[in-house]
Amino acid sequence: MTIIAVTGHMDLTEDSLPLVRSALDDLLGRYTRDGRLVGVSCLARGADLLFAEAVLAAGGRLTVVVPSRDYRLSQVGPAEAPLFDRLLEAAAEILVLPREKAGRQAYEAANTVLIERADRLVAVWNGEPPAGRGGGTADTVLEARAAGLPVDVVWPEGAARSG
Structure with a gap:
């Protein structure tokens, strides 16, 4: 079994979403050969949601880490809520x-928690240093x-942040 957690930018441009999703599909395909992939995500908008969809599409199991009790109400916007x-409903563990x-x-x-649970980390990341927050x-x-x-950085050519 391979447990892969995700971190990534939330503010991907609309044009970046299919590029990142395709790159995630390719990457996760390497780990689904044994049929025992577990993806760990906080389900934040952008990279986290794309990763979670890709894990399920690859036949993997999804573990969701919800950062706080008010997370759904305070941080999930109307566009991402469905x-x-x-x-969350498809998750094997919450x-x-x-x-x-x-x-x-x-x-x-x-x-x-993501890092403690994972064998690898996928980072949908443009490589810029921390913003200090x-x-x-x-x-x-x-x-x-x-x-x-181990960290796999995913930042396909043409990917960009909107912020």
Whole structure:
């Protein structure tokens, strides 16, 4: 069994979504040969949702780490809510962290859980350094590498952030 967690940018451009999804499909295909892939995601918009869809499409099992009790209500926008709910329902395991409010500390705690549970980390990341806020994609990549976790960076040609 291979357990792969995801971190990635939330603000992918609309044109980037199919590029990233295709790259994720290709990458995950390497790990589904034994039929025992588990993907771990927080289901944040952008990369996390694309990864979770790709895991299920590849026949893998999905584990969802919800950073806080209010995460769905406070952080999932109306555009992402139907997909979030569908993926949450499809999850084989759901871990809701014991934090009341979403925010930097909740995201950092969720990222630590991702890293502790995973054999590998997939980072949908443009390679830019941390923004200094903590809990972001670059921070998670650095934390994973410091823990000795292999990191696969996915940033296909033509991918861009909207922010």
